[in-house]
Amino acid sequence: MNSSSFTKTLLFWFSIILLGVMLWKLVSAKPGSRADEISYNEFMAKVDAGDVKDVTMYPSQNSYDVSGQHLRPAGRLFHVTLSKEMAPAVIEHLREKGVDVKIQEVHGTDWMILLLNGLPLVLLVGFCLFLIRQMQRSATLVNSSSTRTGIGYDLHRLEYGRPLIVGGIELPFDKGPVGHSDGDVLAHALCDALLGAAGLGDIGTHFPDTDPKWKGANSLLFLEHAKKLLADKNFAIEHIDAVVITEKPKLGPHFPKMREALAKALGVSSDKIHLKAKTNEGVDAIGRGEAIAAHVVATLVSR
């Protein structure tokens, strides 16, 4: 669980508990358990009858709210409102009668009730707004970025006396690919995978083998050009996975250099490029050492 979902869970349960407290208070509040509203005359009669032991007075702008407990029946609360002018005389009278008078500036109990009733609602609303915002954010994220995948394949015949170039690296071998450019199967298949993922056609569209400009060209140039085309369409390379199939030579030991060369041409870090080697188990042209082939899957993200 990440810290964001932990906070959400914590907030959710905190709101639920406070909501529970609020509902419990509402349900458990019996009718009559609140203060009885009495008149000034009733209040004074009670004071004179010695039925009031102590009162708390809450001064407001024009009046005094007076709360206290009946002695008979014990525990019942009462409430009376006095005008500001009457208050000094009443306080004096109460003190004469031995009633303990407390004057409080703020209705502490009322604040507590307000807090207990209002806080869960505020938290719940806040939590819902937070959830809505999170959902909007993830929706924006989904809309603003998309992933595209492209596949590329290439095969070249191998002939004696030609340089074997795979992944931009020349390998020591007695045969090499026949092709208009340097015949780098991995670079060609990779170029097709990238162009395919971006919806930009294939390598033949951009570098026709009829154009003398590309005769014997270093295929890493094709990748550098593909990188520019991707950038123009706001695509970034997320991952490249490739398989090179050849009977000989062993490719694995050369992979670190190939990844480095390809990554440099594409302007990405080499950990985004994954290379694998296969033989064709002596079957078909590749198995007989007459050809080399490559399959590449490229994944792009739009920025």
Ligand SMILES: [Zn+2]
């Ligand atoms: Zn090719």
